[in-house]
Amino acid sequence: MGSLLRSILPISIPKKDDDDEYNVEYSFATEYTGPPVSYNIPKALPIDVGCISTASIVSTPVNSGNLSLPVIYPVLKREPKPFSGLIVPEANSPCSPVGEGSTASLGFSDSQENSSLSSDKDCHEIEEFSASEEDQAHHDISDYENRTQAVTFREPESSTTDQEETRYSHEPMYQERPHADPNIKKGLCHRCLKGNRFTLKESCIVCDAKYCSKCVLRVMGAMPEGRKCITCIGYPINELKRRRLGRCSKVLKTLLTDNRVKQVMTFEKSCLVNQAPYSLIFVNGQPLTFDEVLLLQTCAYPPKRLVPGSYWYDKMSGLWGKEGHKPCQVISPSLIVGGSIMENASNGNTKVKINGRVISKAELLMLKFAGINCKGCPHFWVSHDGSCQEEGQNQMKGKIWEKPGIETICAFLSLPVPPKSFISSEEEVVNNGSQIVSKKVDVKSLTKILLVGQDQSGTSAIYKQAKILYKVPFLDDERQKIKSLIQSNLYLYISILLEGLKQFEEDYSIQIRKKLADQPSTSAAGGSVKNIEKNIYSLSTELQSFSDSLLQVVKSGNLEVVFPDVSYEYSGLVEKLWKDEGFLATYARRDELSTLPMVAEYFLSRAIEISSMTYEPSDEDILYADGITSSNGLASMEYSVPSSPPVTFMDATEQNDAPLQRYQLIRVNAGNLGNNCKWLDMFEDVDLILYCVDLTSYNEFHVDNNMNLINKMLESKNIFENIITHPSFINKQFLLILNKFDLLEKQIITTPLTQCDWFHDFNPFITSYTYNNGSSDNNKNNSSVAQYGFQYIAAKFKKLFSDLTGRKLYVSSVIGLEADSVDAALRYGNDVLTWIDEENKHISGNNEYSFESSETSL
Numbered sequence: 001m002g003s004l005l006r007s008i009l010p011i012s013i014p015k016k017d018d019d020d021e022y023n024v025e026y027s028f029a030t031e032y033t034g035p036p037v038s039y040n041i042p043k044a045l046p047i048d049v050g051c052i053s054t055a056s057i058v059s060t061p062v063n064s065g066n067l068s069l070p071v072i073y074p075v076l077k078r079e080p081k082p083f084s085g086l087i088v089p090e091a092n093s094p095c096s097p098v099g100e101g102s103t104a105s106l107g108f109s110d111s112q113e114n115s116s117l118s119s120d121k122d123c124h125e126i127e128e129f130s131a132s133e134e135d136q137a138h139h140d141i142s143d144y145e146n147r148t149q150a151v152t153f154r155e156p157e158s159s160t161t162d163q164e165e166t167r168y169s170h171e172p173m174y175q176e177r178p179h180a181d182p183n184i185k186k187g188l189c190h191r192c193l194k195g196n197r198f199t200l201k202e203s204c205i206v207c208d209a210k211y212c213s214k215c216v217l218r219v220m221g222a223m224p225e226g227r228k229c230i231t232c233i234g235y236p237i238n239e240l241k242r243r244r245l246g247r248c249s250k251v252l253k254t255l256l257t258d259n260r261v262k263q264v265m266t267f268e269k270s271c272l273v274n275q276a277p278y279s280l281i282f283v284n285g286q287p288l289t290f291d292e293v294l295l296l297q298t299c300a301y302p303p304k305r306l307v308p309g310s311y312w313y314d315k316m317s318g319l320w321g322k323e324g325h326k327p328c329q330v331i332s333p334s335l336i337v338g339g340s341i342m343e344n345a346s347n348g349n350t351k352v353k354i355n356g357r358v359i360s361k362a363e364l365l366m367l368k369f370a371g372i373n374c375k376g377c378p379h380f381w382v383s384h385d386g387s388c389q390e391e392g393q394n395q396m397k398g399k400i401w402e403k404p405g406i407e408t409i410c411a412f413l414s415l416p417v418p419p420k421s422f423i424s425s426e427e428e429v430v431n432n433g434s435q436i437v438s439k440k441v442d443v444k445s446l447t448k449i450l451l452v453g454q455d456q457s458g459t460s461a462i463y464k465q466a467k468i469l470y471k472v473p474f475l476d477d478e479r480q481k482i483k484s485l486i487q488s489n490l491y492l493y494i495s496i497l498l499e500g501l502k503q504f505e506e507d508y509s510i511q512i513r514k515k516l517a518d519q520p521s522t523s524a525a526g527g528s529v530k531n532i533e534k535n536i537y538s539l540s541t542e543l544q545s546f547s548d549s550l551l552q553v554v555k556s557g558n559l560e561v562v563f564p565d566v567s568y569e570y571s572g573l574v575e576k577l578w579k580d581e582g583f584l585a586t587y588a589r590r591d592e593l594s595t596l597p598m599v600a601e602y603f604l605s606r607a608i609e610i611s612s613m614t615y616e617p618s619d620e621d622i623l624y625a626d627g628i629t630s631s632n633g634l635a636s637m638e639y640s641v642p643s644s645p646p647v648t649f650m651d652a653t654e655q656n657d658a659p660l661q662r663y664q665l666i667r668v669n670a671g672n673l674g675n676n677c678k679w680l681d682m683f684e685d686v687d688l689i690l691y692c693v694d695l696t697s698y699n700e701f702h703v704d705n706n707m708n709l710i711n712k713m714l715e716s717k718n719i720f721e722n723i724i725t726h727p728s729f730i731n732k733q734f735l736l737i738l739n740k741f742d743l744l745e746k747q748i749i750t751t752p753l754t755q756c757d758w759f760h761d762f763n764p765f766i767t768s769y770t771y772n773n774g775s776s777d778n779n780k781n782n783s784s785v786a787q788y789g790f791q792y793i794a795a796k797f798k799k800l801f802s803d804l805t806g807r808k809l810y811v812s813s814v815i816g817l818e819a820d821s822v823d824a825a826l827r828y829g830n831d832v833l834t835w836i837d838e839e840n841k842h843i844s845g846n847n848e849y850s851f852e853s854s855e856t857s858l
């Protein structure tokens, strides 16, 4: 007795029988010998009844003659209007299948004429029903997550897992998929045929039909495979949409609760039928079999994005990459997948080999950094734990992954490192799970962003700001180092003040002597001389000896070595300094001390607190602190950007689940890129370059090696030219960050842009009155002149970029010390990437996201 529903997926794909109903066929376990069983499901189901497609609740037999047929109880939240042709149960009453032996009232699949649902009138009723109860429906939808959505088999001991796998392994993976009706006018909802190109819509990941927010849940039901029409369930996705899997649009987010959205997105990413068709995945030149894909996806360290394409895999080391490219990941080693690795797999040209593959330039640099001698183009064997050995020699050259600093250098070179838990035991690394279906394929593609600029342009401030903004924590020992640095910086600033104080003291003495010389009669009036003799800049003996020793240490260049260790011993003296009249008088004249950095004031105003033992730097202190990035100017971090509420319809059109998108921000100082930025090819796989320019550098100069005075803005322009024309960066997207806008506002009034030759024709049409006087509207005027200045500089760079590359440069004005400003610039960078992506798709005739669709960002 008893038939079994074999799967939550219909075995034969739902076929559209007529305009109003879908006929869904289910097949049964072997003991069932009866005719096929099918259900007629009205096309215009109220949303809740859509659950029927996932066969909610338990199947129980219905005795229809000699047959026992499974029965599905649809989960209904509210009383729907009864449909004839489909039994709508009373509470707990079953909705019976269509099949031989069922009663006529159940609606045989071959007696569709019995179904009055097919009449226009009834369809109309359904529309009305939905409209009048829309609010209620919203409540109901939010309760979705509380419902049972999976099939429970009546005889659980008869597990179907094996059959399921067998079925998938025998079926061709690449099935013909349904397509949306091409006759439906663009912009219209494919169900209600209403709306326009501005209507928010969600599209089916199989057929690409687009539905408005009123229709989407009706058409997609419970979404057991993610965003698919009920009729598309069981079909493979449109491969062009693979990148979008698990990334939800605004429409669903407004209709479902957060948890429910997450659940649907997880179904979408992890269900078997949505996985990449294995025959289109090549590893070391060979197409994969289903078992090989299974092995790859369930191993301990699987490839991050296994989409159709050609990959190479070094089975010994676990290095994995796209054919013709350097490695992008270290996956579990020793997996028996694909063919043997080819010598030219990664298109390397260094003649040095690792496990038979000629490595890329970046890998060669990494080996050199790890202290491995690569002279004479040797061939190495490298195992999964990084043990390196030259071919034919018994001598071990050490473990690459254990070399200090290897992670930073790999980030710098855009090379992968194995995860920390990439354990020494090969078996454990190779260890594979077996349940592909339940495995969550949490794909997070990494967008790489390179932040580069001249020294002092503010790259460091922007990098730290991003770290704070996107909550990438500073590690404990990192904080400790920062604390020491801030404290030694403080003593440096104090030493500059003390140096100034010495000068002021001397000047004052000269003044006294001059006065005495000018007024010889004063010497007769003893009291006056006494008054004049008191030099307010003189320090007490104790403070004087502190000043002498501090200046001595600074002169010797040992400040950072000496002071962090003894800073607490001097904190009492710092306190005394802040009570000393002469020191306070010097502090009041700090603007006259050109060597005192602007940021010094921020720390000096809290000198006593900062020099104390209990001081812990705040995020803001870290942001303002100079010299935190490593000495070679290279830093890298990964982060994700939380989604922000849409501001415009444009934003709302494609609200992805932003936290899923990961970014790597690599910050490098242009000075470290070598002559003509030759090291830039290490960053050839970045997606976006943020070039940072200090807006106030137009009147700054520095002396080059040939003792020429170089304008810093012109130097920045030269570096920019080198970067944008570098062969590795052809066709890369650039966002110009014009930083320190706050300082430009102050500076542009007193120092016109024309001080830089490049800006000789700057003429903002501002009256001389605006330029010169301090009217009450001064700030406003400063701001508008600065705005002109910004626009003008942006236009100069845009023209330069367009002349050299023939493309468009994106520009953003930034204040590196303000979180919102940096956040906006980085988000703008992400938008640029999205636009370009969409544009490329459009140009290449790829119809994945049509421009009229709500999902478009443009």
Ligand SMILES: Nc1nc2c(ncn2[C@@H]2O[C@H](COP(=O)(O)OP(=O)(O)OP(=O)(O)O)[C@@H](O)[C@H]2O)c(=O)[nH]1
Pocket: 453, 454, 455, 456, 457, 458, 459, 460, 461, 462, 597, 599, 623, 624, 626, 627, 628, 629, 633, 669, 739, 740, 741, 742, 743, 814, 815, 816, 817, 818
């Ligand atoms: N007022 C103001 N100061 C800024 C801004 N951006 C950066 N700064 C300051 O300008 C100085 C130079 O900026 P950094 O971030 O150190 O720039 P960098 O020289 O590229 O980075 P490093 O090489 O690590 O020093 C620092 O003191 C920053 O605090 C800004 O937008 N406004």
Ligand SMILES: [Mg+2]
Pocket: 455, 456, 460, 626, 627
């Ligand atoms: Mg700096």
